[in-house]
Amino acid sequence: EAGVTQFPSHSVIEKGQTVTLRCDPISGHDNLYWYRRVMGKEIKFLLHFVKESKQDESGMPNNRFLAERTGGTYSTLKVQPAELEDSGVYFCASSQGQGVAAFFGQGTRLTVV
């Protein structure tokens, strides 16, 4: 069974450009999460989907970030316009239900120059 997959694995963009990250969760997992790790800092929660609905988006840093999960399958995280401080590794995770650990993807390393 395929795990959580993320695309692209790396992205280098200029400040002001737009980038869209994609996450394909494990099939059948209703819960999907986005996290990010800025260099030297801890992994921080961004938001949580249950199917196509945003359950918790308290970690989204600002309105330049937009996450979607149309149809409750894969999810996208768009950053528009990107700023230098958005650089980091963005992780996606999914889980079957509540109260169990989530499985993480390999992450997308975003570099904004």
Next chain:
Amino acid sequence: GENVGLHLPTLSVQEGDNSIINCAYSNSASDYFIWYKQESGKGPQFIIDIRSNMDKRQGQRVTVLLNKTVKHLSLQIAATQPGDSAVYFCAENSGGYQKVTFGIGTKLQVIP
């Protein structure tokens, strides 16, 4: 706000020895704890978890200990192997969701 922290950023252990990675948490409402292992270029990988109604749980070569009195969590790895070299994160959540709070991580270096 409340967060999870780690005592040691780097731990060097001789191959074959046991490793102990410690973690302190501050949220007394946390009821579920997870240890993740992250190897270079990969995402966090689930190792073992423990709920607040337990104080010890064992897996294959790993044991997690939970001391709720002092809000302390530890991961013990028996007979540490080179493949155990990675960054280890403890994470906690409360309220039944998987929104977890991570510490900064401890880098485990295994010396051959």
